[in-house]
Amino acid sequence: MSIQITKINFSYPESNANLFEDFSLQIAEGWTCVAGSNGCGKSTLLKLIAGLLVPDGGKIVGGNASAKSGAVGPAAGEMIYCAQETAEPPENLYAAFWSDDNEARKFFSRLCVTEEMLERYETLSGGEKKRIQIACALAERPAVLLLDEPTNHLDAKTARMICEALGDFGGTGIIVSHDRAFADNLCARTVYLYNEAAAFAGGRDCVVYDSYPCGLTKALELRQSGADQSRGQWERLNAKAAAERGRSAALEAQNQKAKARLSKKTIDSRDHDAQRKIDTARILGKDRSTGDAKARLETQIRQTESERDSVKKALRRKEGFALSQSDYSKPLVVDEAVLEAGSYKLKIKRMEIKRGTKIALTGENGAGKSLFVRHVISLLEKAGRANEVLYLPQEISDAQRDAIFNELNGLEESERGEVLSTLYRLGSEPERLEGLKRGDNLSPGELRKLMIALAVQKPLSLLVLDEPTNHMDITSVVALENALAALDCAMIVVSHDKAFLQKVCNASFVAERDKDQGKISVVQ
Numbered sequence: 001m002s003i004q005i006t007k008i009n010f011s012y013p014e015s016n017a018n019l020f021e022d023f024s025l026q027i028a029e030g031w032t033c034v035a036g037s038n039g040c041g042k043s044t045l046l047k048l049i050a051g052l053l054v055p056d057g058g059k060i061v062g063g064n065a066s067a068k069s070g071a072v073g074p075a076a077g078e079m080i081y082c083a084q085e086t087a088e089p090p091e092n093l094y095a096a097f098w099s100d101d102n103e104a105r106k107f108f109s110r111l112c113v114t115e116e117m118l119e120r121y122e123t124l125s126g127g128e129k130k131r132i133q134i135a136c137a138l139a140e141r142p143a144v145l146l147l148d149e150p151t152n153h154l155d156a157k158t159a160r161m162i163c164e165a166l167g168d169f170g171g172t173g174i175i176v177s178h179d180r181a182f183a184d185n186l187c188a189r190t191v192y193l194y195n196e197a198a199a200f201a202g203g204r205d206c207v208v209y210d211s212y213p214c215g216l217t218k219a220l221e222l223r224q225s226g227a228d229q230s231r232g233q234w235e236r237l238n239a240k241a242a243a244e245r246g247r248s249a250a251l252e253a254q255n256q257k258a259k260a261r262l263s264k265k266t267i268d269s270r271d272h273d274a275q276r277k278i279d280t281a282r283i284l285g286k287d288r289s290t291g292d293a294k295a296r297l298e299t300q301i302r303q304t305e306s307e308r309d310s311v312k313k314a315l316r317r318k319e320g321f322a323l324s325q326s327d328y329s330k331p332l333v334v335d336e337a338v339l340e341a342g343s344y345k346l347k348i349k350r351m352e353i354k355r356g357t358k359i360a361l362t363g364e365n366g367a368g369k370s371l372f373v374r375h376v377i378s379l380l381e382k383a384g385r386a387n388e389v390l391y392l393p394q395e396i397s398d399a400q401r402d403a404i405f406n407e408l409n410g411l412e413e414s415e416r417g418e419v420l421s422t423l424y425r426l427g428s429e430p431e432r433l434e435g436l437k438r439g440d441n442l443s444p445g446e447l448r449k450l451m452i453a454l455a456v457q458k459p460l461s462l463l464v465l466d467e468p469t470n471h472m473d474i475t476s477v478v479a480l481e482n483a484l485a486a487l488d489c490a491m492i493v494v495s496h497d498k499a500f501l502q503k504v505c506n507a508s509f510v511a512e513r514d515k516d517q518g519k520i521s522v523v524q
Contacts, residue, residue, distance in 0.1 A: 001030060001171065001172050003060065003061070003062035003172060004060070004061040005026070005047060005048075005049070005060050006061070007022045008022075008023050009055060017204065017517045018049075018509040019207055020044075020055070020207055023058070023206075027172060027174060028189075030188055031173040031174075031175065032173070032190070033174075033175055033176075033189070034193065035172060035190060035473075036193035036194055036475070037194065037195075037427060037476070038476070041193055042148075043176060046146045046176060048060060049174070050081035057348075062172075062353070080140060080146065081146040082137050082145070082148065082150065084149045086132075089132070093121075097113070097360070099139065107134075107139050109134075111131040112131065113132050124154040125365060128160040128383075130150060130154060130158070130162070142239045144172045144173075145169060146173075146174050146175075149176055150162060151182050152178065152470055153175060153467070155363075158364065159179070159182055163186050168442040173186075175187065179218075179497065180216045180515075181499060184217050188216060189213055189217065190215060190216050191211050192211075192219060193208075193209050194207065194209070196208045199227075200313060203311075229475065237307055240304050248297045248301060276423075278445070332353040332376070333352050333353075334348065339368070339372070341371055344368070346371050346372060353376075355396065355489060356489075356490065356506075358493065358504055358505040358507060359490075359493065359505060361510075361511065362510050363492045367512060373391070373466065380462065386515060388459070389460070389461060390464065391466070392448060392455075392466060396451070401447060404447065419454055420453075422452075422453035423446075425479065426483065427472075427476035427479045428446060444470070444471035445476060463484075464494075465491065465495070467496070468495065469495060477500060481499075481500050481504050485504050486505045491505070493505055
């Protein structure tokens with residue numbers, strides 16, 4: 001089932017502008033990734049297709065007005081929308097799991113969903129709940145499957161398991177995702193949404209898209225290349241028009257001199273010979289060439305400016321930030337140890353973390369990555385170096401959120417301006433920055449960026465980031481990885497985003513379970 005979206009308009013009641021305006025898009029069978037910045041309408045588009053939102057105008061053919069959030073079990077051949085949230089179990093969970101249809105039940109086996117997991121759904125991890133949600137969706141064998149950020153909080157093994165299961169889906173699939181490895185493995189097409197006014201000079205204040213016949217990573221490369229080319233073409237034509245205007249001004253000066261030479265105002269009225277020469281020059285058209293050349297050049301200028309104005313000039317956005325210079329050059333030595341958390345043990349080898357060492361810490365969920373991070377931070381604290389470290393946790397509590405805003409509000413105006421500038425360079429839009437000044441609620445992704453923006457205003461010895469890309473859109477992820485790659489302080493980055501780690505880190509540690517001893521892991 002292909003999906004045809006034709007000239008839809010949509011705006012939220014609290015908004016003064018259309019989010020979508022005469023928006024048309026066709027989505028063919030197979031998997032398509034929808035990407036873009038926060039607030040550009042990715043989740044809204046999925047909900048419009050699913051029928052959870054109704055457009056103000058236009059039509060969607062292939063959509064399903066009866067679809068509900070989660071895997072709810074419509075008849076085979078219809079549509080299922082899987083939201084980001086998995087707090088509530090899918091409505092068809094028990095019916096699908098205990099179905100007599102082996103084809104339906106195979107998805108639970110493939111995604112390692114057991115009866116025991118059903119009995120304690122509330123205590124399952126986010127990754128386990130996501131496996132159940134997707135197994136329930138696939139069990140219904142829908143014609144269209146819509147997934148909103150399916151890989152948030154998933155370790156690499158779970159993400160790979162889900163990707164392989166989705167790869168056998170034979171209908172029309174759409175995912176909203178910032179996970180480049182996941183999207184590249186699954187999707188043959190990418191639709192990138194963006195606000196045209198924020199991307200191009202003179203653009204409309206509504207969401208448009210670019211479509212690419214490839215995965216997300218290649219699409220981002222093509223998008224950047226296209227922006228560079230359009231900006232370069234516009235700047236070349238603008239420079240050409242400026243040069244032509246310069247030549248035109250020079251010709252105008254020559255023309256004025258020529259007119260002055262043909263003027264009789266400075267000639268004595270009794271000098272009949274001089275007057276006859278001027279009359280003859282006027283009749284013969286002498287000195288008219290500069291005026292004719294200027295007229296031809298004015299036509300050329302209009303043509304050049306028209307060609308320039310037909311090019312969509314991509315706006316250039318500054319990225320990156322400068323970390324405050326630090327005198328913290330003393331390395332951190334982590335001695336060999338066995339860390340314990342209840343019955344769980346984690347063995348670590350001796351290591352030395354120097355300035356500029358950027359460690360990618362990977363491993364399955366529950367393998368002890370957080371235990372290792374807490375140990376490293378405690379070593380700095382015991383050495384009286386607590387002020388040298390920033391730890392960005394996966395989840396930010398209300399108390400931490402209040403402390404972040406108190407720190408921001410306590411800054412001098414110039415310092416606050418630096419923080420807001422850094423936020424902009426990390427992908428935040430001006431309207432969100434205004435909301436930040438007013439103290440409005442921020443999304444988790446925006447809050448994490450604010451923590452980083454505050455942190456880099458101070459000297460740091462170690463930056464510890466636990467799943468920094470969770471809740472961030474792809475624009476922010478790319479901006480953040482470029483900025484972190486340029487920093488020279490030591491880092492420990494816990495992440496399942498391979499592309500992010502490859503760009504940022506220069507060392508790698510893996511936390512692996514000891515298969516023989518069960519509850520022992522080793523960081524190696």
